[in-house]
Amino acid sequence: MSRKIFLDESDIPSHWYNIVADMPNKPQPPLNPKTGQPAGPDDLSPIFPMGLIQQEVSADRYIEIPDQVRDIYKIWRPSPMYRATGLEKLLDTPAKIYYKYEGVSPSGSHKPNTAVAQVYYNKQEGVKNITTETGAGQWGTALAFACSQFDINCEVYMVRISYDQKPYRKVMMNTFGAEVYPSPSDRTQAGRNILADDPETSGSLGIAISEAIERAVQDDHTKYSLGSVLNHVLLHQTVIGQESIKQLEYAGDYPDVIVAPLGGGSNFAGISFPFLKNNLSDGKKTRFVAVEPASCPKLTQGEFLYDFGDSAGYTPLLPMYTLGHNFKPAAIHAGGLRYHGASVLCSQLLKDELIEAVAIQQLECFEAGVTFAKTEGIIAAPEATHGIAQVIREAEQAKKEGVSKTILLNLCGHGFVDMQAYEDYFAGKLSDHSFSENELKNGLKEILEMQPEA
């Protein structure tokens, strides 16, 4: 049996798959927070190019991938799929475990799948400069790479504490040619205001978003780019699931359960949606398990409400599972999973019980990550270890029940630039964290008050 399932470049999908076409309940519209009316393309055009706005609101089932985007995908796509023979052996499980590995991309995660597409549509419309925010640095690195491919300037606002603590990520962005500024910076009014109040602030993703959006709004040749949450971002990630279907076909297999960590939702959606289509239209019965950190439990303990996508309240109101846009997650290392809400599409699917969610504490995740490194030879990103932990639970359950099942994991990235997290784990510096029901209820009070009237 072969551990690796590779595809040819001709197997890179020709279209992105848009799950909106097949959802039994379509997502509710985003709302303009000032008017309470559905937000339209005009609400988004100051910051996004029209090509992406059209995808954001599209109900077409398939959207063709431009040739130039497919050509750049060829740098690392199709990504490999592996049978986790080492992990299976250690667990002595009757389950078959496969993982799709997105860590082979230039930035080391799934993020370039959408970064390349987004920069393409910006380039088409004459954009010269793209701004974004980055926390842990995965998204900024992906956008920096994509911009280098289209000779577009990339301007990244990196949360100051990450800028100081994760210097390697900053250098990776520089290597791909991006400008990286610690946020808050003195380059924007938003940044200057914050710095005037508190020159020593460590920053936040909310502030960094404000800075990046402010720069985009100011200048006709500058647009803004977001790495998760939005419909078009999830759309671009569906290359992952489409390739996976083909790879499992070659292996003569089909997943009983698909597992992926969920931060905003893009890597979960990327692997799940093409298989979920088969549930919706071909009667397949695959389970889809989104894994979130117990320290940021929007899916399992949040509420389905209209909320802002950013903490500053600049975005339209989005219907989603949320902990409130001012929610402060516990300080865990999986920076990509600390977002207060889940994408509109994933939220609607969870509400409709078409997908499942589970929250896992970080110590279990790091333990799973160490096991995975030793058995599979890949040191996973802290975000990805959440998926591994759930896979181990599923495989152990299969053993307990004495039934075989086929598990597919989206291993969304490597952890080579996150080794500080493993160091803290080994040093016993990490702990688990749960929020009380009251803490979560209080955080949502403000959000409950701003819901639109039914």
Add this chain to the structure above:
Amino acid sequence: MSRKIFLDESDIPSHWYNIVADMPNKPQPPLNPKTGQPAGPDDLSPIFPMGLIQQEVSADRYIEIPDQVRDIYKIWRPSPMYRATGLEKLLDTPAKIYYKYEGVSPSGSHKPNTAVAQVYYNKQEGVKNITTETGAGQWGTALAFACSQFDINCEVYMVRISYDQKPYRKVMMNTFGAEVYPSPSDRTQAGRNILADDPETSGSLGIAISEAIERAVQDDHTKYSLGSVLNHVLLHQTVIGQESIKQLEYAGDYPDVIVAPLGGGSNFAGISFPFLKNNLSDGKKTRFVAVEPASCPKLTQGEFLYDFGDSAGYTPLLPMYTLGHNFKPAAIHAGGLRYHGASVLCSQLLKDELIEAVAIQQLECFEAGVTFAKTEGIIAAPEATHGIAQVIREAEQAKKEGVSKTILLNLCGHGFVDMQAYEDYFAGKLSDHSFSENELKNGLKEILEMQPEA
């Protein structure tokens, strides 16, 4: 045209290729420094298992790879080969550029090819504990991974300055289960002596080797392991070249020139020797270019002499191109290329003009690395950028001459845990360095005096 050339797991070579069988001039024997007589297996048995010593002195053309080793190779082998379409386009060259990418291994370089083999033979002979030294950390990580596969304890002495400056590498070793000690340590007499003299010493590879060997000699169940230079290490790396021959066959191509950086010689040998066999026995005319840093120019400015393999003078005397075992290379970032000598096999081949050598300054190498990242999407290790720089020279020469040629590079590892080097490059902190003839001559005086009589 496909950028990627993948092989099946069944294409992993069944044998290692031993170039000694085909060398027109066999390598001269290592000498016991005390007696001046050829060193035999008994000189090595306190520190290496007999399985490896037999390979070290073997003249058999092919040595079978044990099934268990091949099974572990399957975790990442066969490694991919890529056509460098992005780099070719940027250079606008008639040359075709291919690179074999060893960065997909668990430790991110070619080193596990020999680490797995070495740990296997130790396990066969009941060894419970393997010691080694590591400078930059690549070798220690590879050995840590290999030991985790065989459930053997791994004890790494890491040069203190690297231990302090490269914490990510240490954590990677811990993740694979290794114990890592900053060297000098208080665990050995050698370490304690040095610490007594200078408690603040930053350590050296020579001291770390002394500590690792001392631990191996003390204990019957403990052996020592070396990551380059020795014949058996080069032997194990020949899986790289054998796979490359097959991959280029699929592409319908054959290399006119093969380029690889040379530190001790193992990654250069790994890709070159199977092709060199075709020069020696099939009349092929491939050129083989070993690239060294100008700041450690043993191949281009050293002399072919008997010298110690380590700075402490514990090893047998080896016939090799050397700058003297006390040579202090300039402080450059490519830690893997700062070794004072070249392996016996590579040295003999260079002496016989069957391979070539070139020295390149580090600024040209980092510039090449940045170009490669932007065009090929891979951030290369500082060591590997030396190969890239030479590939660019070859491709530009081909353009100047208006001739096509096929270039094959061994891209021996990624740079994700070496981003500090890129940061220093961007910050203008790096400079080029050359040694004067006099400096090099003085360094060799002591070595010239200790040559055996002819």
